[in-house]
Each structure stands twice: as structure tokens, then as C-alpha cells.
Amino acid sequence: MTKYTVQEILHHTLDDMKLPLHQLKAADKLYFCRTAALGGHTQYCENNHVVGVWYNSCKHRACPQCRSMASEEWLQNTRRRLLSCEHHHIVFTIPSQLHGLWKYNRREMADILFTSAQDTLKQFSKDKRYLGAMPGMMSVLHTWGRNLSLHPHLHVLMTHGGLADNGEWVVPKRSILFPAKPVMQVYRAIFIKRVRRLISRDELKLPPDLGEQDAIRLLNTQMKRDWVVHFCERYDYADGVAKYLSRYVKSGPMNNGQLVRVSAGQVVFKYKSHRRQRYEFLRMSEEQFARRLLEHVPEPGRPSVRYCGLYNSGAIEKLNVAREELGQDPVEERIVLTGLDYLADRGRVPECAKCEARVVRQESIVDLRRR
Numbered sequence: 001m002t003k004y005t006v007q008e009i010l011h012h013t014l015d016d017m018k019l020p021l022h023q024l025k026a027a028d029k030l031y032f033c034r035t036a037a038l039g040g041h042t043q044y045c046e047n048n049h050v051v052g053v054w055y056n057s058c059k060h061r062a063c064p065q066c067r068s069m070a071s072e073e074w075l076q077n078t079r080r081r082l083l084s085c086e087h088h089h090i091v092f093t094i095p096s097q098l099h100g101l102w103k104y105n106r107r108e109m110a111d112i113l114f115t116s117a118q119d120t121l122k123q124f125s126k127d128k129r130y131l132g133a134m135p136g137m138m139s140v141l142h143t144w145g146r147n148l149s150l151h152p153h154l155h156v157l158m159t160h161g162g163l164a165d166n167g168e169w170v171v172p173k174r175s176i177l178f179p180a181k182p183v184m185q186v187y188r189a190i191f192i193k194r195v196r197r198l199i200s201r202d203e204l205k206l207p208p209d210l211g212e213q214d215a216i217r218l219l220n221t222q223m224k225r226d227w228v229v230h231f232c233e234r235y236d237y238a239d240g241v242a243k244y245l246s247r248y249v250k251s252g253p254m255n256n257g258q259l260v261r262v263s264a265g266q267v268v269f270k271y272k273s274h275r276r277q278r279y280e281f282l283r284m285s286e287e288q289f290a291r292r293l294l295e296h297v298p299e300p301g302r303p304s305v306r307y308c309g310l311y312n313s314g315a316i317e318k319l320n321v322a323r324e325e326l327g328q329d330p331v332e333e334r335i336v337l338t339g340l341d342y343l344a345d346r347g348r349v350p351e352c353a354k355c356e357a358r359v360v361r362q363e364s365i366v367d368l369r370r371r
Helices: 006-016 021-032 068-081 096-104 106-126 180-200 212-222 239-249 286-294 313-325 339-345
Strands: 040-045 050-055 087-093 136-144 150-159 229-231 259-263 266-272 279-285 305-309 359-365
Touching: 006 021, 006 259, 006 286, 021 286, 068 239, 068 339, 087 106, 096 106, 096 150, 096 212, 106 136, 106 150, 106 180, 106 305, 136 239, 150 239, 180 212, 180 229, 266 286, 279 286, 339 359
Parallel strands: none
Antiparallel strands: 040 050, 040 359, 087 150, 087 229, 136 150, 136 305, 259 266, 266 279
């Protein structure tokens, strides 16, 4: 069976495309991933025999072919931090009418999305009618729909309970965490207020077809409509959601297994329809596919995961108090996976063809194009 790759499509399209600088740099890394341009490394066994020579990976967080180890490292460290309690998975979206503002102000709009969702949940968490305690929250930004369309939304993983001021672990006063409708209304109001403030300060770039007064009218209209804030069913543990999110935190919206056909300048890929809950197929030109994919490349230095409450790095002492309340040991130090560790966990450490000894070390090689 023929296997197609995103890298193959970029080889066909990059020369003719004009892209923003951060997308161009990302495309360049994906283009040269696991090629001589990035150099390589040699693996040696215990008896110093050469077991293999391999090209290096680009390690870009949008690369679909080399980020499995980074995803696993993120997942293992996240698991070490999560509290052993029930968790909620909450999805915050923005209306499609605001996508134009998003396209021209990705950094500012992403910040507003993160802070509006977090501040909304913190506001309800502090309310003694609902919780009256500090929960743990982890927020992950996705900007794509399953068909690679623009669909900015935030996945929030939140504890069912929190640490009270007296150091005790408390659970929500009601059978639900928070009432969905009021959460949506508060989130919507905070989000629109912050967008309106930036527009009044001339700190947002408006689309060519949208003047300042048009933008204000658009925001006023959105205040009258319901936004989608989806509360999933409560999970006994957070592991399942963390595993789902790990697929995208370090490797972007597309994996090579979704590519069905690449030929004659056309791409066919499959995706699971959210509405119909079945696999569907989409055809588009290679250039259109590349543009859709690269549109979701995060800007350098901009985190796609942010932590709040007990899961914030500055709340480690409170987190350990909560862990003790829940019968857990203190948070362990962060682990850093090596390639050999990753292979060993999967029982795939190479063995030497000469002596059958295991690989124990590797050494870097400079740019192989110069050799």
C-alpha cells in the first residue's frame, strides 16, 4: 500500500507559495525533516559496533512524522502532575463571525481566548455556591476543525473539586460542576469586552472589509447570541483526555495516515466528521492543502498549552497539599525522554547484527550534505 506524506506535498508546493515568515520557517523544517540537511546520528552497541546511521528529525511541534516521542514525553509528564480525582473536559469556542478578526490578530485573539475561559472558570470556582476552592486547570488551544478548516477553540481539563483556603480538598456543592448557560454568558461577556477594548485602543488590525463601527456592531450582535461552551461528561480520571490532547499538542492537526491519495496536483485525505460521526473524504489542490495545514502552525514562543490554578507551575506547594489530601505523593521531577528510552518502553531497542548486544549510545553527525 502506497504511503503518502505531508513532506511529499510540501516538496511539490513550497517553491510557488508566499507565506508568513513563521509558516515559511516551519515549512522549511518539515520539508527537510529526516533528510541529510539536518545531519544525523550513529548508534553503537555495548561492544562499540555501529548498529545504524540515521537522519535527524526536525522536532518542530507541527511535524506529523517525528513528534511521537515528544508527545509521549509531554503525556508522561502531564500524568505525573495530574491529580487523582474526577476531571471535566470543557470546550470553549468562538463564533465563526469572529474568524476574520482571528486571522488578522492570531496572537491577541489567542490570548483573549485563553484568559477569558480561565477567568470565567476561576470566577465560578471562587463562588462558594459552586465550589469555593482552587481547582487545577490545563488549557490546550486548537485552531483547526477535523477537515483543517479554521476553528479556534480551547480544550480545558479541570478537576472536579479544589483546594480550599484551609488546605482541605472540597468537591462541588451540586451534582454538576457549574451551570452551563451562566458559564457561557460570563465567558462571552469577558471575551467581547476584551476585544472591544483592544479595538478602541487601536490595538487590533481589522480586516479590509470591516471598519471600526462595523466591528463594534458585530460584537454587539454576538452578545445576543448563544456561544458554544460544551461540558463533556465527567471523567473518573483525566488520563483519557490527556492522551487525546497529546496527539495534537506536539504534532499538529494532521497525521500522514489520513492521506489517501496524492497525485496530479490533488490531495485526498480522510477525517472523521464531528456531525455524522463517520469518516469522510475531502479533495483539494496540493497548494490549498499546504496552506490550510500551515495556517495552524503556532507562532514561535507562543505556548499552545497553558496551566492555571493548582496546575500552574507557581502553585506547586498547593498542588502537593492537594495531592496529600487525595493520597498521592508529591509531584515528581520532570522527565526527559531520550530516543533509546522511548524505544525501550516499546520493546524496540535495536540489537547489533554482529554480537546481538543492545544499543547503548549514539553520537551526532554534522550536516550530511557536506560529506
